[in-house]
Amino acid sequence: QKEVxxxxxxxxxxxxAIASLNCTYSDRGSQSFFWYRxxxxxxxxxxxxxxxxxxxxxxxxxxxxxxxxxxVSLLIRDSQPSDSATYLCAVHNFxxxxxxxxxxxxxxx
Amino acid sequence: DAGVIQSPRHxxxxxxxxxTLRCKPISGHNSLFWYRxxxxxxxxxxxxxxxxxxxxxxxxxxxxxxxxxxxxSFSTLKIQPSEPRDSAVYFCASSRDRAEQFFGPxxxxxxx
Numbered sequence: 019q020k021e022v023x024x025x026x027x028x029x030x031x032x033x034x035a036i037a038s039l040n041c042t043y044s045d046r047g048s049q050s051f052f053w054y055r056x057x058x059x060x061x062x063x064x065x066x067x068x069x070x071x072x073x074x075x076x077x078x079x080x081x082x083x084x085x086x087x088x089x090v091s092l093l094i095r096d097s098q099p100s101d102s103a104t105y106l107c108a109v110h111n112f113x114x115x116x117x118x119x120x121x122x123x124x125x126x127x
Numbered sequence: 128d129a130g131v132i133q134s135p136r137h138x139x140x141x142x143x144x145x146x147t148l149r150c151k152p153i154s155g156h157n158s159l160f161w162y163r164x165x166x167x168x169x170x171x172x173x174x175x176x177x178x179x180x181x182x183x184x185x186x187x188x189x190x191x192x193x194x195x196x197x198x199x200s201f202s203t204l205k206i207q208p209s210e211p212r213d214s215a216v217y218f219c220a221s222s223r224d225r226a227e228q229f230f231g232p233x234x235x236x237x238x239x
Contacts, residue, residue: 052227061218061230062170106170110225113183115160119169 041107152221
């Protein structure tokens with residue numbers, strides 16, 4: 019079992035819709051959770067982080083964390099073609115850092 | 128502020144040659160990470176330094192790989208001897224106190 023699991027996609031949504039990206043993790047002691055966006059041929063770019071159960075909103079992005087279910091999600095409202103990228107979920111527990119394999123998102127104009 | 132700086136951006140070498148990748152973290156960051164990314168295996172953590180000390184090198188694939196951080200502003204990842212299966216994009220990332228990481232542009236390594 020991988021430490022962080024993501025559906026590889028591609029997830030296709032029309033422009034203006036809500037994109038929902040999901041991630042599960044296996045280490046119950048995990049403390050910090052991150053979402054990175056990676057455009058093709060570029061490096062990962064941090065877009066959100068969350069430490070506590072519940073929701074955290076930043077502009078069009080909302081991160082959701084449920085530690086009991088070991089589940090993290092990222093919602094992108096009003097999706098734009100420029101949001102088309104691979105989204106990586108990352109989990110941190112003290113000195114351990116794990117990345118998921120990423121979900122490819124396509125936003126169709 | 129300058130972000131994480133990596134050099135070279137591209138490296139093409141022949142099997143058996145030594146390869147050295149370089150990284151300058153963001154000023155003030157005390158944690159530095161080396162990652163390798165391939166289509167097959169995704170993003171893999173190779174080694175992580177905190178305050179210039181290697182904390183976790185369990186991701187280093189084998190003895191051919193070594194990493195150093197002689198000071199807070201410079202790190203190297205060395206592969207000797209290189210093999211075709213080492214071909215990948217190598218990223219360096221830095222953070223403050225193991226928090227959110229900021230990635231460099233990466234070095235695309237091709238071993239022929």
